[in-house]
Amino acid sequence: xxxxxxxxxxxxxxxxxxxxxxxxxxxxxxxxxxxxxxxxxxxxxxxxxxxxxxxxxxxxxxxxxxxxxxxxxxxxxxxxxxxxxxxxxxxxxxxxxxxxxxxxxxxxxxxxxxxxxxxxxxxxxxxxxxxxxxxxxxxxxxxxxxxxxxxxxxxxxxxxxxxxxxxxxxxxxxxxxxxxxxxxxxxxxxxxxxxxxxxxxxxxxxxxxxxxxxx
Amino acid sequence: xxxxxxxxxxxxxxxxxxxxxxxxxxxxxxxxxxxxxxxxxxxxxxxxxxxxxxxxxxxxxxxxxxxxxxxxxxxxxxxxxxxxxxxxxxxxxxxxxxxxxxxxxxxxxxxxxxxxxxxxxxxxxxxxxxxxxxxxxxxxxxxxxxxxxxxxxxxxxxxxxxxxxxxxxxxxxxxxxxxxxxxxxxxxxxxxxxxxxxxxxxxxxxxxxxxxxxx
Numbered sequence: 444x445x446x447x448x449x450x451x452x453x454x455x456x457x458x459x460x461x462x463x464x465x466x467x468x469x470x471x472x473x474x475x476x477x478x479x480x481x482x483x484x485x486x487x488x489x490x491x492x493x494x495x496x497x498x499x500x501x502x503x504x505x506x507x508x509x510x511x512x513x514x515x516x517x518x519x520x521x522x523x524x525x526x527x528x529x530x531x532x533x534x535x536x537x538x539x540x541x542x543x544x545x546x547x548x549x550x551x552x553x554x555x556x557x558x559x560x561x562x563x564x565x566x567x568x569x570x571x572x573x574x575x576x577x578x579x580x581x582x583x584x585x586x587x588x589x590x591x592x593x594x595x596x597x598x599x600x601x602x603x604x605x606x607x608x609x610x611x612x613x614x615x616x617x618x619x620x621x622x623x624x625x626x627x628x629x630x631x632x633x634x635x636x637x638x639x640x641x642x643x644x645x646x647x648x649x650x651x652x653x654x655x656x657x658x
Numbered sequence: 659x660x661x662x663x664x665x666x667x668x669x670x671x672x673x674x675x676x677x678x679x680x681x682x683x684x685x686x687x688x689x690x691x692x693x694x695x696x697x698x699x700x701x702x703x704x705x706x707x708x709x710x711x712x713x714x715x716x717x718x719x720x721x722x723x724x725x726x727x728x729x730x731x732x733x734x735x736x737x738x739x740x741x742x743x744x745x746x747x748x749x750x751x752x753x754x755x756x757x758x759x760x761x762x763x764x765x766x767x768x769x770x771x772x773x774x775x776x777x778x779x780x781x782x783x784x785x786x787x788x789x790x791x792x793x794x795x796x797x798x799x800x801x802x803x804x805x806x807x808x809x810x811x812x813x814x815x816x817x818x819x820x821x822x823x824x825x826x827x828x829x830x831x832x833x834x835x836x837x838x839x840x841x842x843x844x845x846x847x848x849x850x851x852x853x854x855x856x857x858x859x860x861x862x863x864x865x866x867x868x869x870x871x872x873x
Contacts, residue, residue: 479694481705490696490740525705539803588754624854
């Protein structure tokens with residue numbers, strides 16, 4: 444399925460890097476759990492980093508019930524949710540052709556508050572997006588905690604992905620310059636887990652964390 | 659120097675995590691080179707990932723002269739520029755107290771187009787922010803390339819940082835649960851450089867890339 448394009452989500456600069464199919468966009472979303480959500484209040488844009496989870500065609504956000512972002516988005520205000528993976532520095536022979544390898548997804552839509560069974564489900568989806576398997580290992584939210592938390596369901600109206608891969612592209616005459624060119628790959632990596640000093644016993648490292656460390 | 663606070667930049671949720679001094683905010687900016695810029699056109703928010711550079715109290719962005727973001731921000735429209743470092747997953751005993759360790763900076767301001775000598779300087783600042791030392795190693799921009807590129811100078815009106823560090827904080831009664839808790843540190847890492855297959859000779863790896871690999 445492709446998202447319909449118009450002026451809002453069409454990739455105009457370097458259109459060959461643009462993608463509108465769900466498979467590509469969902470792939471970018473599924474490789475991350477941190478997004479930047481944009482919204483506007485009285486003409487002022489705000490961009491806030493937050494966790495998310497994808498469940499089919501729906502995205503979930505959560506936050507304090509008192510959060511300005513949550514309260515504002517719950518009114519159905521238009522939002523933009525962007526996820527970016529930096530995959531590498533692209534080092535060309537000319538300053539001009541320096542670039543980055545990246546995969547980004549830009550989502551347009553609106554949100555509604557989620558209650559009841561779907562709310563607990565959404566929290567599990569977000570938790571599983573951050574660390575698969577963790578949800579089942581921990582104490583589940585109690586009614587007080589559920590009340591302190593709000594969950595938003597985002598319906599994706601339109602979306603686009605923009606992807607750059609591969610080596611630098613220089614001007615033809617610059618390839619003869621005696622300058623090293625190439626790509627320095629980059630990725631988010633996880634280091635050895637640090638046990639909470641407050642743990643009163645040496646509990647075994649859980650499967651969720653072991654699986655993360657293997658990546 | 660502290661940025662003045664009001665409803666726009668005051669950290670309301672978990673206010674102890676909020677910081678408004680330039681040293682803290684600039685430190686977060688200086689540890690990154692990729693930001694998410696938010697702006698609004700006709701009520702629709704947009705969030706776009708892009709590179710930036712800091713020079714004293716000024717931030718620079720660059721892009722194609724034809725870029726919608728550049729053209730829109732050049733009108734002096736309000737913007738929000740956010741930089742986020744994910745420093746770790748915070749794994750608590752309860753689902754509710756799961757969190758992340760992070761450092762984020764949220765910048766509010768407006769932009770103006772930069773021309774002349776400052777434009778070349780700004781491009782060097784952005785380049786050096788991405789990879790220190792690279793600018794002097796490569797072919798400098800020619801007039802055609804300068805014309806194709808626009809540079810914005812952002813004057814920071816207000817800013818805030820939000821920082822979480824340390825182990826999870828659980829409810830008192832949950833510390834007795836037989837659940838592993840702790841932090842999994844995370845960071846953006848760079849891997850071994852991949853030389854451009856189009857390099858016609860084996861040029862030595864430049865100092866800029868060697869320094870990056872040592873990190």
